[in-house]
Amino acid sequence: MKAIVPAVLLAVLLTPLVAAAAAGAPAQLYNKSVVINWSESIQEKNEAGQLLNTSLSRQRIAYVSSAGRIFVRSTQSTRSAEKKNELAPGAGGGTLAFQGNSLVGTAVFAGFARRITVNFDAGFSSCSASVVYGRAGGPQKWKSLDGKQTMEVQSISVSSASCAIRDGNLVAN
16 A cells, blocks of 8 residues: 555645644553554665665564653654654654643654654554655655755655553663
8 A cells, every 4th residue: 555645645644733732641651651652664876876676674663751741753764774763742843742642743754744643542552553654746855864865755655553551661671
C-alpha cells in the first residue's frame, strides 16, 4: 500500500495541534513510555541522480512524566547508519501531543509531511499505531541519515506499525 497520498491529505496532516496540547496527557500514562515502531521502504534519488531503494526502521519513544509532559526519543536506522534525536516538550517538529484517546505527531519536510497516530483503548492499557505520509506538491526532499546529501523522495511505503506501553522512562535509558 502506498503511504504517500494526495495534497488533500496534507492539509489534514498539518492541522494545528493547539487543542491537543491543551488536552494534556491522561493520568493513566503518567510515568510510562509509549514505544512506536514502523518500517519504511523508500525510493529516493541522491544528488548524483542515482535511484536508491532504502529500507528504514523508525522508532519513537514518548515518555509521559509525572507532570504529564511528553519527552520524545526518535531513532531511525538503516543497515549502515543510525540517527537519534531527543525532544523536550514543546521543542517543535517531531513532538507528540494528546488528542483525546490518541497521541498525534506531525513532522514536516520539504514538499511533504508525516503524521503518526497512536490510538489507546479506554483504560490506556493497550494501543495501536498508524503512520501516513502526504505530499504538498513539488519535489519531496530530506537529508540522508549521515546528513551529507539531500535526497529527493520518489515514494514511501509504510509497514509494520506497532505500539506498546511500558512502565518507566525509556527515553532516559
